[in-house]
Amino acid sequence: MQTRSVYKTYFETLRRKYNLSQPEKSQLRDAIKTGAKNRQRKRRLLDSRSKVVQTDAERELWQTATVELMSDEEDTIVDGRPVWIVRSPSHRNPQLSELCEELQCRLEADMRYTILHHQRVKADGNGHDGPSFLQH
Secondary structure (H helix, E strand, O other): OHHHHHHHHHHHHHHHHHHHHOHHHHHHHHHHHHHHHHHHHHHHHHHHHHOOOOOHHHHHHHOOOOHHHOOEEEEEEEOOEEEEEEEOOOOOOHHHHHHHHHHHHHHHHOHHHHHHOOEEEEEOOOOOOOHHHEEO
8 A cells, every 4th residue: 555655646746747847837836946945944044043042931932933933035136245135924923023033143143154144134024126125
């Protein structure tokens, strides 16, 4: 029975890849790719911040954090330098947002972290693209 499910999964994957390779599915393919990339970024952000939680109170609040509550981030070039555009979710608990900011400051205080990551710049939330929407 297990072999049967392996074959079924394999052929479903082949079918999905073939369907997404069709030209008319390019937008869907791009959306899936972008969504997966964003989820992975949020997962890495959650994992990184989890490593710098210090007190029991922080740990208790941090247990409410999920991948969905991490900031949306995208990389871009602003004024000739690479930066992360950060958009915090509006539905996140304000106390958790404060903790996220504190944990991010701790991460950025570590030289090993800052060497490997671009500067983070908060978006003001108006939805415009480009440098005009950044808060430095």
